[in-house]
Amino acid sequence: MAYTITSQCISCNLCLSACPTGAVKVIDGNHWIDPELCTNCVGSVYSVPQCKAGCPTCNGCVKQPNDYWEGWFAHYNRSLAKLTNKKDYWERWFDYYSQRFSEQISQHQSEVVGLSG
Numbered sequence: 001m002a003y004t005i006t007s008q009c010i011s012c013n014l015c016l017s018a019c020p021t022g023a024v025k026v027i028d029g030n031h032w033i034d035p036e037l038c039t040n041c042v043g044s045v046y047s048v049p050q051c052k053a054g055c056p057t058c059n060g061c062v063k064q065p066n067d068y069w070e071g072w073f074a075h076y077n078r079s080l081a082k083l084t085n086k087k088d089y090w091e092r093w094f095d096y097y098s099q100r101f102s103e104q105i106s107q108h109q110s111e112v113v114g115l116s117g
């Protein structure tokens with residue numbers, strides 16, 4: 001199966017010049033891989049698909065699944081990767097709010113001590 005370009009594409013154009021078969025096209029401003037021209041880079045001097053190798057996004061160029069389950073797992077892995085990336089976000093969120101909460105408790109305690117003193 002050929003490679004395909006996903007909605008993650010940021011139109012950097014790197015794959016246009018990287019593709020050895022000229023399979024990457026821009027149609028109405030959208031990047032697209034012609035499945036008739038894409039050889040998965042097999043038979044070229046490259047050992048890995050050049051569009052995927054050079055793409056600055058995680059999933060801009062992906063291999064089209066061969067069957068339902070391959071597609072299902074590809075989708076699952078992409079979703080999992082997104083959730084994993086979000087981990088940093090929630091850790092930062094938690095750190096920030098726990099810090100703010102601690103500050104407010106300290107401030108409240110010092111106010112209480114100030115009132116009773």
Ligand code: SF4
Nearest residue numbers: 019038040041049051
């Ligand atoms: S896998 Fe290779 S041949 Fe296919 S679009 Fe990407 S760079 Fe071109």
Ligand code: SF4
Nearest residue numbers: 009010013015055060
């Ligand atoms: S290299 Fe990736 S981000 Fe750049 S145009 Fe190709 S698919 Fe889009």
